[in-house]
Amino acid sequence: MDLFSSEDSTEKIKLDLPDSDISYFPHFFSSEKASDYFKVLKSETEWQQDTITLYGKTYPQPRLTALYGDNEKHYTYSGITMFPKPFSSTLLEIKSKIEVVSETKYNVVLLNLYRHGNDSIGWHSDDEKELGKNPNIASVSFGAERMFHLKHNKEKISFKIKLENGSLLLMKGATQHFWKHQIPKSKKINQLRINLTFRRIN
Numbered sequence: 001m002d003l004f005s006s007e008d009s010t011e012k013i014k015l016d017l018p019d020s021d022i023s024y025f026p027h028f029f030s031s032e033k034a035s036d037y038f039k040v041l042k043s044e045t046e047w048q049q050d051t052i053t054l055y056g057k058t059y060p061q062p063r064l065t066a067l068y069g070d071n072e073k074h075y076t077y078s079g080i081t082m083f084p085k086p087f088s089s090t091l092l093e094i095k096s097k098i099e100v101v102s103e104t105k106y107n108v109v110l111l112n113l114y115r116h117g118n119d120s121i122g123w124h125s126d127d128e129k130e131l132g133k134n135p136n137i138a139s140v141s142f143g144a145e146r147m148f149h150l151k152h153n154k155e156k157i158s159f160k161i162k163l164e165n166g167s168l169l170l171m172k173g174a175t176q177h178f179w180k181h182q183i184p185k186s187k188k189i190n191q192l193r194i195n196l197t198f199r200r201i202n
């Protein structure tokens, strides 16, 4: 374990990218706490595998997902409508810590379980209408490190960052209007990763 991740830390790295407001907190949760959260979330989450339809053909999504929240509002993304289950105490604990640095109250969290390097999420923006104009998206990672890619919608600019166990990536302001992101497949990875994106549905 490295010295700097033995305690929670609000060390913050602001990404120097135009038309964006993205901050990375590498050790938001200590490695120990992150590994505990990973175990609990892996077993207590009701994971599901939805199907996606691309050009008229249906495929299983290349990862498992779950939606938890504090209200009955459903959430639709990529043509999939999900109804949140009530927040667990684990999710509420993570949420309240993240709300402090986000200066936002979140009411829903989308969880992704990447079972191995062949699981992924394709290029997209988190720009669903329900999220409002300039949504704050707080993305927490537990387990295997995976690369997170960003690309600008108009300029030829892209960026890659490795999302560490226990890290927080906070996307704010106009980021979703100008940038897309993805977690690409990777042949090198055979460990699981859990990602949580906290959002606010209006």
Ligand SMILES: O=C(O)CCC(=O)C(=O)O
Pocket (backbone or CB within 6 Å): 110, 112, 121, 126, 139, 148, 163, 181, 183, 195, 197
């Ligand atoms: O797994 C990640 O880091 C990203 C997940 C994501 O972009 C999403 O769920 O919208």
Ligand SMILES: [Mn+2]
Pocket (backbone or CB within 6 Å): 124, 125, 126, 181
């Ligand atoms: Mn996303």
